[in-house]
Amino acid sequence: MERGNFVSKKILLLDGNSLAYRAFFALPLLTNDNGIHTNAVYGFTTMLQKLLEEEQPTHMMVAFDAGKTTFRNEAYKEYKGGRQKTPPELSEQFPYLRKLLDAYQIKQYELDNYEADDIIGTLSLQAEQAGDQVVVVSGDKDLTQLASNSTVVYITRKGITDIEKYTVGHIQEKYGLTPLQIIDMKGLMGDSSDNIPGVPGVGEKTALKLLAKYHSVEGVYEAIEDQKGKMKEKLVENEELAYLSKKLATIERQAPVTVSIDELGYEGPDQDELVRIWNELAFKSLLEKLDYTAEETEKEDLHFDVLETVDASLLEDGMAVHLELYDEHYHSCELLGVSLASDKATYVIPMEVAAQSEALRTWLESGSTKKYMSDSKAATAAFLRNGIKIDGVDFDLMLGAYIVNPSLKYTDLADIVREYGYSDVSTNEQVYGKGAKKKVPEAAILQEHMARKARAIFNVRPVVVKKLEENEQFDLYDKLELPLAKVLGQMESLGVKVDRQQLAEMGVELKRKLEMIEQEIFALAGQEFNINSPKQLGVILFEQLGLPAIKKTKTGYSTAADVLEKLEGKHEIIHHILMYRQLGKLLSTYIEGLLKEIHEDGKVHTRFQQALTTTGRLSSTNPNLQNIPVRLEEGRKIRKAFVPSEPGWVMVAADYSQIELRVLAHMSKDESLIEAFQSDLDIHTKTASDVFNVSLDKVTSDMRRAAKAVNFGIVYGISDYGLSQNLNITRKEAADFIERYLASFPGVQGYMTSIVDQAKKDGFVTTLMNRRRYLPDINSSNFNLRSFAERTAMNTPIQGSAADVIKQAMIEMDAALEREGLKSKMLLQVHDELIFEAPPEELDRLMKLVPEVMESAVELNVPLKVDIATGNTWYDTK
DNA sequence: GCTTGCAAA
């Protein structure tokens, strides 16, 4: 038996002419060096690349229209009449398109007397009958009649890579029709682009109305007596035209196609040929991408020594050191070995040797021998598990590269150094494999990988340092991020004590409540279903119970909280679902999720990602301790489980008050905002008073709430739409608010304008401490991309500068605790707050010291203000 | 692996 027959195929059928047309009109007229226009081929290529990546087809074909006349012209000689002649700028591109498809090794096909539609219709029918999956891609909505349970039709929406996916369900939803009724719709309304006449005077609306009732053209005429007046007249008069139009719009599914699906197998492109054609067409950006994703390139030979003992004389001042870890969970994963590189030599030290070596330990712990590393925090924390305290870290490649450009991903050393033109090191995925196949390779491969990493760090260091200096970012890197890495490493290694018992008890209670709510929901719904499935929930709410569907997602009804909140009061079940969601989130994420992360020492050891966010903030994983609930009381109780690690100690939480708006006041130099902070006013009340033009004591709670939302919006890069959603008001009212706000704070208005202008000019924005974020889309002609970049230009300096401030405070706080000889420990950072644990006898000193240090970390033209509180658990620090 | 939904600042 041939197994091959049982492997399901995925067949991609493309409408070549239609897509080339779309691409041609969607893109500006590009030309290559020889003056050949390339926009249609380029658009086609980008679409093809995207389809290949996303769909992973096993079989492919591009169908083209053949010649001028088809069987349809025999039935109606005006078919496709009145069409504009293909522009010569497009015609000249077809030969290139053909060559391009040859390079991809994709089958092309055309058939005399038939259109591409018919070829696609015929093959998709064959595929369906064989039980294969088909994706049809075109710019022509006619093709949607081919949709079925195994065929999806993709129609380009705008541009060429934005695609609308027509499934049977989507067509039903959009038109209330089955795919075959699309033909009836064309029969009634016609299609001007193909010159299909239809019934004059019947458009989409009328056609859909008629079909909803009579189902087909035939059905309409069988019940023609139902119609009256002008409508009846039009229909009766044009009955023949309607049937003819239906016939013209029907895709032939039994065309005499001479290829079989088995001949369409797609094996991937002929890379060399593809590169040749892309070069000819001058597709630079595609070539660059290809370069980047290229498989293992040839590497320079690297000589290295594997050490069986470590001689202290080999360990110099100014070497690259790398600790190889099996995965990113450096608080728990296996340590695989150490490698070293200097200008003279490269060494690999197997882990069993490294762990025993006193010479290595002494050198690593010496503050006076400089070490060059990448992700020094990971290595520091992992070595600490073996009792080794690294000191003298003088360079961190990952952090340096992150400061140069925070928008890139810094998950793998190979990717980092490649940014600087160095490609002599493999990615971890290449060496270890991924998913279920991941494993430690044989010693020789592992050792070479480690050796190459140390070598890469050593060799790339000067390039990164130079770049940092050029950008005037060396201080940000060297005086802020590098010292912070050490502080964060200590915090992570120390960990936070979690009361397992407390969590477990809350879990039991939550489960009990959830079961009760579940029963009530089932009773109200009249049946049991999975409440956690948005799909099933959507059916219950919007079909069974008939509630109005307010918003849709790509895949169905939206059941998001903001949608459900609008339905509260319409049905009792809504309230229960919201409650179920809220408690379910607490149980799964915060009770069960957190319990899984508790180590043997009874603590959680988060990892602070220091080279991840584009704004300069930290993030926290395994577990994420930066999103422990606080707003709602039920969730806030989770914080009762975060306790001091020593008996009798207390938790201390210190948070910056309105740090982002203070930063905004500083950067915008807005007089009114500065004045407000200098007088220590409640900023939301002050805003409300200005915007609503009432005195401070006349501000109502609703006014303050609105003002607060506007302030948030300002910080995040506001749009009237976003604000209207937030406050549940009309867009007009929101726009009005924003206008009044900006009029009240002209400095802010000026700042927002100038920051966007500056971004357009420089291509990046900066923070207080010269952190950069590049905004390549700021001058884009695409509204969405450009708007997003503009909001980013407004938001990043604010959010990023606030991040700069607290990072500075953390470094100084760490130094202050050391200097004062305190036993109190800094445990966590949550964007604008720091969490400590402290012995009771140090409490008085700490309550004074922490605000002092935090408030003086950075000098702004408004005061920084810190609120501090203590308690027996994190929950109680309020 | 993607989508939806939701927790935080």
Add this chain to the structure above:
DNA sequence: GAGAGTTTGCAAGCT
């Protein structure tokens, strides 16, 4: 003619 507040991490369902 639609688009449409920032930055994250995690869990569940579904394909």
